[in-house]
Structure formats: C-alpha cells, structure tokens
Amino acid sequence: MSSVPVNGRAAPPPAPGKPKWTPKSIAVWAGVALVGAVSWGVIAIGRGEEVSAAWLIFAALASYAIAYRFYARFIQYKVLVADATRATPAERLDNGADFHPTDRRVLYGHHFAAIAGAGPLVGPVLAAQMGFLPGTIWIILGVIFAGAVQDMVVLFFSTRRNGRSLGQMAREEIGPVGGIAALIAVLSIMIILLAVLAMVVVNALAESPWGAFSLIMTIPIALFMGVYLRFVRPGKVMETSAIGVVLLLLSIVGGGWVAEHAVLSEVFLFTKNELTIGLIAYGFIASVLPVWLLLAPRDYLSTFMKVGVVVLLAVSILIAMPSLQLPRFTEFAFNGQGPVVAGPLFPFVFITIACGALSGFHALISSGTTPKLIEKETQVRMIGYGSMLTESFVAVMALITACIIDPGVYFAMNMPMNALGGSVESAAATVSQLGFTVDAATLQQIARDIGENEIIARTGGAPTFALGAATIFSSVFGGQAMMAFWYHFAVMFEALFILTTVDAGTRVGRFMLQDTLGNVYKPMRNPSWRPGAWICSALIVGGWGYFLWAGVNDPLGGINQLFPLFGIANQLLAAIALAVCTTLIIKAGKAKYAWVTLVPLAWDAVVTLTASYQKVFSPDPKIGFFAQRSQFSEALANGEPGVGAVQGEEAMRQVVVNTTVQGTLSVLFALLVVIILVDSVRVWIQALRAPAGSLPLTEVPYEKSRSWAPDGLIPTREEREYARSLEGVGAEEKKE
Amino acid sequence: MATGSELGPRLLRGLREAWQIARGIAGERAYEIYLEHHAREHPGVEPMGERVFWRHHTDRGDTDPGSRCC
Numbered sequence: 183m184s185s186v187p188v189n190g191r192a193a194p195p196p197a198p199g200k201p202k203w204t205p206k207s208i209a210v211w212a213g214v215a216l217v218g219a220v221s222w223g224v225i226a227i228g229r230g231e232e233v234s235a236a237w238l239i240f241a242a243l244a245s246y247a248i249a250y251r252f253y254a255r256f257i258q259y260k261v262l263v264a265d266a267t268r269a270t271p272a273e274r275l276d277n278g279a280d281f282h283p284t285d286r287r288v289l290y291g292h293h294f295a296a297i298a299g300a301g302p303l304v305g306p307v308l309a310a311q312m313g314f315l316p317g318t319i320w321i322i323l324g325v326i327f328a329g330a331v332q333d334m335v336v337l338f339f340s341t342r343r344n345g346r347s348l349g350q351m352a353r354e355e356i357g358p359v360g361g362i363a364a365l366i367a368v369l370s371i372m373i374i375l376l377a378v379l380a381m382v383v384v385n386a387l388a389e390s391p392w393g394a395f396s397l398i399m400t401i402p403i404a405l406f407m408g409v410y411l412r413f414v415r416p417g418k419v420m421e422t423s424a425i426g427v428v429l430l431l432l433s434i435v436g437g438g439w440v441a442e443h444a445v446l447s448e449v450f451l452f453t454k455n456e457l458t459i460g461l462i463a464y465g466f467i468a469s470v471l472p473v474w475l476l477l478a479p480r481d482y483l484s485t486f487m488k489v490g491v492v493v494l495l496a497v498s499i500l501i502a503m504p505s506l507q508l509p510r511f512t513e514f515a516f517n518g519q520g521p522v523v524a525g526p527l528f529p530f531v532f533i534t535i536a537c538g539a540l541s542g543f544h545a546l547i548s549s550g551t552t553p554k555l556i557e558k559e560t561q562v563r564m565i566g567y568g569s570m571l572t573e574s575f576v577a578v579m580a581l582i583t584a585c586i587i588d589p590g591v592y593f594a595m596n597m598p599m600n601a602l603g604g605s606v607e608s609a610a611a612t613v614s615q616l617g618f619t620v621d622a623a624t625l626q627q628i629a630r631d632i633g634e635n636e637i638i639a640r641t642g643g644a645p646t647f648a649l650g651a652a653t654i655f656s657s658v659f660g661g662q663a664m665m666a667f668w669y670h671f672a673v674m675f676e677a678l679f680i681l682t683t684v685d686a687g688t689r690v691g692r693f694m695l696q697d698t699l700g701n702v703y704k705p706m707r708n709p710s711w712r713p714g715a716w717i718c719s720a721l722i723v724g725g726w727g728y729f730l731w732a733g734v735n736d737p738l739g740g741i742n743q744l745f746p747l748f749g750i751a752n753q754l755l756a757a758i759a760l761a762v763c764t765t766l767i768i769k770a771g772k773a774k775y776a777w778v779t780l781v782p783l784a785w786d787a788v789v790t791l792t793a794s795y796q797k798v799f800s801p802d803p804k805i806g807f808f809a810q811r812s813q814f815s816e817a818l819a820n821g822e823p824g825v826g827a828v829q830g831e832e833a834m835r836q837v838v839v840n841t842t843v844q845g846t847l848s849v850l851f852a853l854l855v856v857i858i859l860v861d862s863v864r865v866w867i868q869a870l871r872a873p874a875g876s877l878p879l880t881e882v883p884y885e886k887s888r889s890w891a892p893d894g895l896i897p898t899r900e901e902r903e904y905a906r907s908l909e910g911v912g913a914e915e916k917k918e
Numbered sequence: 919m920a921t922g923s924e925l926g927p928r929l930l931r932g933l934r935e936a937w938q939i940a941r942g943i944a945g946e947r948a949y950e951i952y953l954e955h956h957a958r959e960h961p962g963v964e965p966m967g968e969r970v971f972w973r974h975h976t977d978r979g980d981t982d983p984g985s986r987c988c
Contacts, residue, residue, distance in 0.1 A: 276955065278951055278952045278954070278955025278956065279975075279978075282951055282955070285942060287939045287942075288939055288942030288943050291939070291942070292943055411976075412972075412973070416972035417968060417971075417972045418946070419941075419944045419945055420940070420941060420944055420946055423944060472977070473979035473980050474973075474976040474979070477979065478976055478979055482944065485943070485944065486944075693981075709981040710980070
C-alpha cells in the first residue's frame, strides 16, 4: 500500500501512540521478550562449551524488535511529535527530481544503501580481540539507545527544515563556532576514513594476484556499464546491474585462473606500496572523471552486492549455525595490551566499533538526501531508526564471522607483521605465546584452502571477515571446494564497497573544500570550474594518500595506529549531531525528554574524551602517541639500534613522525569535542531560561498535507481501514 | 483469508509490487517520476525524451555526488 490522496472532507488519520493491546499482541510481544531474554542469557552466562552464533542473531533481532516497537515509537510520537498531516519538504517542494515524495519502502532501501558501507564489517572484526561479548553488547545496546536514535532524530529535524545539512543546522542552532567545528570535523573524518578504508583494501590485496585481479576487473566492468547505460540502454539500471554482477562473478572465477597462471600471477602480484600508489592515482582520476562513466555504475554495482551479500550471509548463518570459537572475554579486554588495536575495553571497544552502533557519519545522510524524499514525517522511525537497526545487524554478522574462526588464526591474521616476526613459524609461536595455540601447518593449510600465499598479518579486518564468511558460505553452498571462491567473493565485495566510498568520499570532500575555499576565492565555488576541481581533488587525495602511505609503511602496523583515530573522529561527528539534536529538542519545548539524545551524547563525550586523553597522555607507549614518540626519540638520541620489534634508524624515525602527526590529531579532535559541548551547553541554558515560545523556531511553518501514507513497513489494521475510508471519500467526490 | 483461486493473483500482485520497490531502490523509476511530475505541473509542454532525461539525470551527479558512508 503506498500513499493515498487526502481531500478537504477526510477524517483525521488514526491517532498514533495508542496501540490497542489484544490478547494476541500481548502473547506475541511476551514471546519476543522471552526469546530475547533467553538468548541474552545464553550469550552472557551460558554454561555450554561453545555458544552457537544463532543466539547472537536471536538476541539481536528480539532486542531490535522491542526497541523499534516501544522506544522508537515513544521517540517518534512523544518526543518529536511527528505529525502525519504535516506536509514534508518532498511534498511542498516537489520538483520531480531531488525533492520528491518517495514510497517509504523504496526510501528505506535508499537510505540503508547510503549509510551501510565497509565500516560495520571492519570495526567488529577488530574488536573481537577482546572476546565476543563486549562487541555484541555494544553493537546491540549502542544502536538502540544511541546510533539509531541519532539517525532518526537528525532525519526528523532536517525534514522539518527542508533538508538542511548537519553543518547548516549546527551553525543556525548552536552558532558560528559550532558550525566551523562541524566543518573541520567533517573534513578531517573524511580524510582519516578514506585513508583507513583504503588501507583495508591494500592489506587485503597485497601479494594476492587473485584478489587484485578481481578488484581491478571491477574498473573495466564499471566503465562498460557506464557506456552501456549512457549510449545503449539509457535508464535500464536493473538490467545493466544484473549484467555487471554476472561479469563480477566471472572475474572472481577468472581470478582463480590468474592465480594459477605462471605469467599472469606475477603481473597481478602487487606489493603494498604499489597498491598504495595505484589507489591514490585511482582516487584522483575517479574524482575528476564524469560520474556517468565510473562512479554511477560502480554505485549501482555495490548497492546490488551490498543487499545481496547481507541477505546471503544472514540466511547462511541461520542454516549453518556455526559455533563461536572465541571466548566471551579475552585478557586484552582488561589489560589493554591487545595486539590488534591497543587499549582497554573502556573506552576502546566503543571507539573501534563505531559504524553499526553509533556512527556520526550517518548524520550527514540523514540530513542530506533522505529528508528531501521522505513522504511523511511519521516515517522517520521506519527509515531512520529501522535502517540503522539493519546496519547494526550487519555488524553483528561481521562479529560472528570473526568469532567462528580459530582464535589462533584470528590473531595470526590481525597482528602486525613486525610483532609476528615475519614467518609462519614465528607467527604461530608468537600467537601461541598469547595463549591461543596454533601451529604453522594450520596457518599454511588455511592459506592453501583460500588460494592465497599467506594469511599472517593480513590486518584491516577484511581478510578475517572474508575467511569467516567463506567458512559459513562454503558449509552451505559448495563445501570445501568452494572455499577459495567464497573467500575472494567476500574480499572483492568489501573492496568494491570501499572503492565506491573512496570515489564518492573524495568527490564529496572536494566539493566541501571548493565551497570553503570559495569564501576566499569566488570561482572555486563553481563545481564545473576545472582548475578548482583538479586542485581540490589533489588536496583531498593528497590528504588521505599521506595517511595511507604512512599507515602502510608504519613499522607498528597502520591499522593498529590509525583505526582508533578514525573511531574517535567518527564519534566526534556523532557528538556534534547529538548536540544539535539535544539543542533542537530543548528549543522545541520538550526539555523533559531531552535525555533521549542527552544520555547518548554524554556517553559519547565521555568515551571520546577518555580515548583522546589516553591517546595523548597515557604513559604506556602502546597506547599514548606522545609516550610512544618520546620512547622512540630517546632511543634514537641514545643511538640504540631499535625498540622492541622495530629495528633500524629509519623505522624509528618513521615512528617518531607518525606519532607526532597522530598525537596532534588526537589533540585537535578532543578540542573540537570540548568546543562543541561548551557552545551547546551555552545555547541550552539560554533556551531553558527563555520564556516558552520566545526563541525563534527555525522550522518551516505547518502546511497541511494533501496525501496520507502508512507509518511502518506493514500497514496496521487501523491504517488499512483509514486508507479505505479515504478512497471512499475520494470516490464520492468524483461522483459529484 | 485468501481462498485458492485468489492466491495466484494476490501473489502476482505482491511480486509486482516487490519488483517496483526494487526498481525504485535502484533508481530506475526516475524517468517515470519525472514524467508524472511534468504532466502534473506543466501540462501541454512537451517533456524531455528518455535519452536526454537520463543524460541530465546522471550528469547532475557531477555537481552533487550524494553521499556514501563508511
């Protein structure tokens, strides 16, 4: 059922917020609560030797259902007071293009495709070093009380303001300082994000002819699709994407052949530095090429793959029901000595798992495209909250893929090469010393199974996710023989995602930079001015390219060093979004409900500031950037040959430079959080002191909507009856 | 409840709706949306042809890339 026109004589829509409890609905919700409680019980304190992954799935789904039904509904009707009779910008400003009332189910898909990327696949895998429980709890509780709330509330307020962006809202509601802080935060998170994601690709594809071949093939495939869509079959998106997906699968199969081939396997064998240069060049070229040629078709392809793989993975986990091999907690949760990402459980689990629980980046999408397309403001629950729940579910599945593989293999894959000592034997010995016994033969066998030369020190999360996913897929489809195919399928899928983000992110960054520089030099603002486009693209690519290069060559392991910074930057953006939301809730006269965004904001601020504090001031060189810096510079001054696993003067100098940059960035991020918090509190006090209604409301005045549509995915019985009554009124009108 | 004779058409209708939703998510309905809008707002004016429309539609991305997340 889609939207129905409403004319003057129609009755008001069914009153929200008053669900009718029937014996049946009580029984259903009691059942859901019971399943949730039992699943959580098994996950947290169950006695069995191994926990089945199915319990994680059930705990997640039951918790999501309850949160969506009760908490999100409360926020929508009591806190935001969403009004189905109010016309949205899509209706008022309908231009048949960027403003257009869009069916809620279509928009849900759109919004999900826009928010979900590689983030929720990487973070949970890295956080698995602390055991499966901390990650599971944060992914599920974080999304319910923080992430999904942020996405939904930002979407609502932006819809009330004709789709204003987060930066504009920060400037208007908090002030110019908040606005500038938001702009700096967005630009810097973009650069760190692109660097970290590109590093994931480099680590997954280096020394892997199979992976490199199938990813490189996505470029000609996308070019072909672009030309086909432009000149042969304009507008046939489904058909073109289907062709693209078939070609993609063929290129994965072809990769297996390339890996066996004597000459081609050498041609497609790249070192990390070669891949880095390639990615930087690719990022620059992609951001100045016309979108129809590369970006648009690649986007279609990655949307298709995204939805397909998520569904495939969920189904496969439910059929295969693998058991978790990792314990609930490892010692790294408490001692902060984790070899994958340093730092103790608090605050670093919450920094490592950003996407999937609370991602500030989503606020940019909730305040960008989606509010201009939403049909009814009463649909923010389904689109904002619902999409984020789905992303969280993806994160739970990623966590499962990391936890079902042998813990010894997990650590051998995710520790930096320097720590592992360079050979399979030394890697097996190092990991066994950590308490996760594994032997060299196992590591070699797994590498053979997935058609790779080596699996040790494949940091960045993608290879681990791919190994776990391949294990699950092959136990359902094709068995051991298909293992290598599924592994490269999963690697390719994640790399494809990331390249799409690199394309789009570089372009978005370029526009933001052009817009900002336009304040100083007018022509910059024109996005079609070629010199401006070239200079700004080069600056953005140079920014993330620098961090990528430094990270790939970081003697201490780039993921280990840079991932916390990415997490902090993302949570910083979330702090800005939640501060804007809290401000708007208070200004709207709902101060008594401000805790809905204030509690996650406070939590987020504590996490971000504690993590920043430790990254800056911790005396432990494994955690604090500056402690690390002085350790290495002192060693250099004393003429020592090396520190720990880092040997040689050049490597030590590299560490000194990198830690200086990383430490400075940590300080910058912490300062931005403090500035935004102080500035917001000032505005809150002002708003609370002002007599009700005296502060200017920046929302667009009420205008009555001429159509009606259901709130959720499936219309309720009341909604169905109402739709029928509207159709009845319409029919009478026609007769007269 | 649906009887046997109703089930076929009902299933077909559901599938058709699902297909339209999928097309909507992929962005394939853009031209149809434009035509509906055009007929409503500018009756009597000749709308853009399909080929020209798609060219304009895709090229808007050159100045407004939309956002993709992490």
